[in-house]
Amino acid sequence: MASGWSRDGAVQDQIDASVEDAIKLARSRLPNGEGLTHCEECENVIPDERRKAIPGVRLCVSCQSEYDEKQTTFTSFNRRGSKDSQLR
Numbered sequence: 001m002a003s004g005w006s007r008d009g010a011v012q013d014q015i016d017a018s019v020e021d022a023i024k025l026a027r028s029r030l031p032n033g034e035g036l037t038h039c040e041e042c043e044n045v046i047p048d049e050r051r052k053a054i055p056g057v058r059l060c061v062s063c064q065s066e067y068d069e070k071q072t073t074f075t076s077f078n079r080r081g082s083k084d085s086q087l088r
């Protein structure tokens with residue numbers, strides 16, 4: 001049953017590799033480091049407290065709530081905004 005051994009080994013290697021990939025992927029999706037000191041949209045100062053509370057924050061409170069609203073109410077009807085090109 002020597003052949004059975006090598007096949008099991010290969011399968012185990014594949015499992016290990018995919019677990020590693022998943023960990024790498026998960027890490028790459030984490031917000032990297034500190035957020036912005038100023039809002040990406042309106043350039044208002046983002047308070048330190050907010051930046052601590054939300055790692056990788058990019059928007060001030062008001063822009064964030066506007067953004068969230070757009071995310072939930074966005075339809076293909078809205079053709080404005082080249083910034084949203086990732087929605088193509």
Ligand SMILES: [Zn+2]
Pocket residue numbers: 039040041042043044059060061062063064
């Ligand atoms: Zn803002």
